[in-house]
Amino acid sequence: xxxxxxxxxxxxxxxxxxxxxxxxxxxxxxxxxxxxxxxxxxxxxxxxxxxxxxxxxxxxxxxxxxxxxxxxxxxxxxxxxxxxxxxxxxxxxxxxxxxxxxxxxxxxxxxxxxxxxxxxxxx
Numbered sequence: 001x002x003x004x005x006x007x008x009x010x011x012x013x014x015x016x017x018x019x020x021x022x023x024x025x026x027x028x029x030x031x032x033x034x035x036x037x038x039x040x041x042x043x044x045x046x047x048x049x050x051x052x053x054x055x056x057x058x059x060x061x062x063x064x065x066x067x068x069x070x071x072x073x074x075x076x077x078x079x080x081x082x083x084x085x086x087x088x089x090x091x092x093x094x095x096x097x098x099x100x101x102x103x104x105x106x107x108x109x110x111x112x113x114x115x116x117x118x119x120x121x122x123x
Contacts, residue, residue, distance in 0.1 A: 017079070017082060018079040018080065018081050018082060019081065019082040019083050020081055020083060021081070021083045021084070022083060023083045023084075024083065024084065025084060025085055025086045025087075026084045030100075031096075031100045031101075031104070034100070034104045034105075034108060035104075037108060038104060038107065038108050038111060041108065041111035041112065041115055042111060044111075044115060044118065045111050045114035045115050045118060048114045048117070048118060049110060049111070049114055054106075054107060054110050057106045057110065058102070058103055058106050058107065061102050061105070061106045062098055062102045062103075065097075065102055066090075066091065066093065066098060066102070069093050069097055070091055070092060070093060073092060073093065074092070080094050
């Protein structure tokens with residue numbers, strides 16, 4: 001395993017790892033703004049959303065971004081600090097990405113779209 005002064009290592013298979021600092025899953029805290037936006041929007045537009053289309057969008061988002069994320073991690077273009085993630089991985093990708101960001105991002109966009117439509121109908 002090669003190691004440099006920044007804490008980045010590369011194993012014999014070519015996978016990169018970065019570990020610096022004490023374990024504190026701060027990456028998951030980035031979800032707080034998403035939740036603060038998503039919850040009120042969800043309550044306001046949940047009846048307008050076509051949930052079948054919304055979930056198809058989420059699945060497509062996951063299917064398109066997971067290979068890109070995997071490739072980026074594998075090549076070392078993107079490296080997570082192992083001390084800042086929750087730990088579990090899906091295909092080598094920290095669980096925060098597919099469950100939090102790839103799930104919530106398209107849903108929030110859909111909620112915002114429907115919120116603008118609903119707001120526009122009121123005017």
